[in-house]
Amino acid sequence: MKRIILRLKTGRYPVFVGRGLIASLSEILSLEGFSKIMVVSDSSVHELFGEVVTQSISKGKAEICEFIVEPGEGSKTIDKAIQITEALVKKTFTRSDAIIALGGGVVGDLAGFVASIYKRGINLIHIPTTLMAQVDSAIGGKTGVDLPEGKNLVGTFYHPQSVVCDIDVLSTLPERQFLSGLAEVIKYFLLRPGAFNGDLLSLASRILKREAEILERVVFCCASIKARIVEADERDEGIRAILNYGHTLGHALEAATGYSGIYTHGEAISIGMMFAALTGVSLCLSEPELPERQSRIISSFGLPVKPLDPIPDFQVLLKHILQDKKSKGTVTMVFLKKEGEPVVRGDIECETLSQSFDDLLDLF
Ligand SMILES: NC(=O)c1ccc[n+]([C@@H]2O[C@H](COP(=O)([O-])OP(=O)(O)OC[C@H]3O[C@@H](n4cnc5c(N)ncnc54)[C@H](O)[C@@H]3O)[C@@H](O)[C@H]2O)c1
Ligand SMILES: [Zn+2]
Incomplete structure (x- = not known):
């Protein structure tokens, strides 16, 4: 097992990366201080790992309860957050008890949000079970729920006590979910190639x-990159913006298709x-060969390099780009x-x- 320590102004916490970790939670984590633990999960993840996790934490003396939501973005709502909060009240959870978020980014964001507001903050442990959550959403303290008006419109910054990335749980991930997480891995590689020991392409088949x-090496590497960036910019006011590489058009594609799953994140x-690489070239900011090199990596991992049919109308995409909360009226990329x-x-x-969107459609 490897460990990354996140050092923040408000404290520090470990991110554990290894195999078989969910079966040894009592040994890895200090659970003795909690008299109650609520495991929040979605029904698919719960079916796969709920019992192992419950058994592994029941070696401590804490009373354990569970709150299970439906899988998918539809569970990331204020209503669901209130229901979990009410369950905590009913079970008389105090601030010295804990929530364990067992699942992907949806469960992590939802349970993290509840942990941050219940009695002004209760202990939180993340056990991310998707590649996306292990390399990205469980690290960095962003929590949130969606409103009908848009995604992540209500949220907090709230860091967990620990993050446990068990590589073994990734074996059951549906292929499309796994590939979706790999896109973030590619992003980290493009941002910090030196941090990877070797070329990502040469590791593609493995x-x-x-x-x-x-996978253990890759998750450790990505989680370390994210940890260092978060340490430098806890509240997303500066360098953390680089993590949005590819997200300007990416978010717009997801929004324009109503988060229907036509595109995974x-x-x-x-x-x-x-799109960013082509725009960069057209502005003479990026090396002319960058799009070609990037497309080779993206395609090697079975991910798309251009929009799928039906091609979304660029004006619709632009409307979403301009609405994105990160774009303060003008387009920042x-x-x-x-x-x-x-x-x-x-x-x-x-x-x-x-113009870049047209170039993108003409690609190869
Ligand atoms: N907080 C942040 O910094 C941050 C960053 C990126 C994304 N997010 C959020 O994360 C969410 C997306 O997260 P996600 O991609 O992990 O999706 P998800 O949580 O919806 O999980 C995807 C699907 O995989 C299933 N699943 C999870 N783990 C599994 C496993 N090990 N085996 C089999 N099935 C498994 C789930 O039941 C679900 O159906 C979005 O809401 C997004 O806004 C947050
Ligand atoms: Zn992302």
Whole structure:
């Protein structure tokens, strides 16, 4: 087992990365101080890992209860957060008790949000079970729920006590979910290639076969990159923006298709990274060869490089780009001069974006 320590202004906490961890939670974590623990999970994850986790934490003396939600984004609501809060009240949870978020980013964001508001903050442990959650959402303290008006409109910054990334749980992930997480892995590689020991492309076939040893290295590497960026910019006011590489068009594609699953998040940001590279080249910010190199990596992992049919109308996408909470009225985007050299630029003209979208459709 490897360990990354996140050092924040308000404290520090470990991210554990290894195999078989969910069966040894009492040994890894200090659970003695909790008299009650609520495990929040979705029904699919609960069916797969609920019992192992409950058994593994029941070696302590805490009373354990569970709150299970439906799988999917539809559970990330204020209503669900209130229901969990009410369950905590009913079970007389105090601030020194704990919530364990067992699941993907949906469960992590929802349970993290509840942990941050219940009695002004209760202990939280993340056990992320998707690749996306292990390399991204469980690290960094962002919690939140959606409103009918948009995603993540209500949320907090709230860090857990620990994050436990068990590589073994990734073996049951549906292929499309796994690939979706790989898009974030590719993003980290493009942002910080030096942090990976070797070229990501040369590892592609072993990653796609989900070889545990390689996945452990990859998750550790990505989680470390995210940890260092979060330490430098806890509240997303500066350098953390680079993590949005590919997300300008990516978020717009997801929003324009109503989060219907036409695009997974990873598929959308794969296309978004190509869009950013092409825009970067057209603005002479990026090396002319970057789109080609990037597309080779993205395609090697079975992810798309351009929008799928039916091609969304660019004006609709633009409306979403301009509405994105990160775009303060003008379009702010992350570019790469080349791999490892991100640059954030504001005031990108809509006309430039429209031209790049045409270039994207013409790609290869
Ligand atoms: N807080 C952050 O910083 C942050 C960052 C990125 C994304 N997010 C949020 O994360 C959410 C997406 O998270 P996600 O991609 O993990 O999706 P998810 O939580 O919806 O999980 C995807 C699906 O995989 C299933 N699943 C999870 N683990 C499994 C496993 N080990 N085996 C089999 N099935 C499993 C789930 O039941 C679900 O159906 C979005 O709501 C997004 O806004 C948050
Ligand atoms: Zn993302």
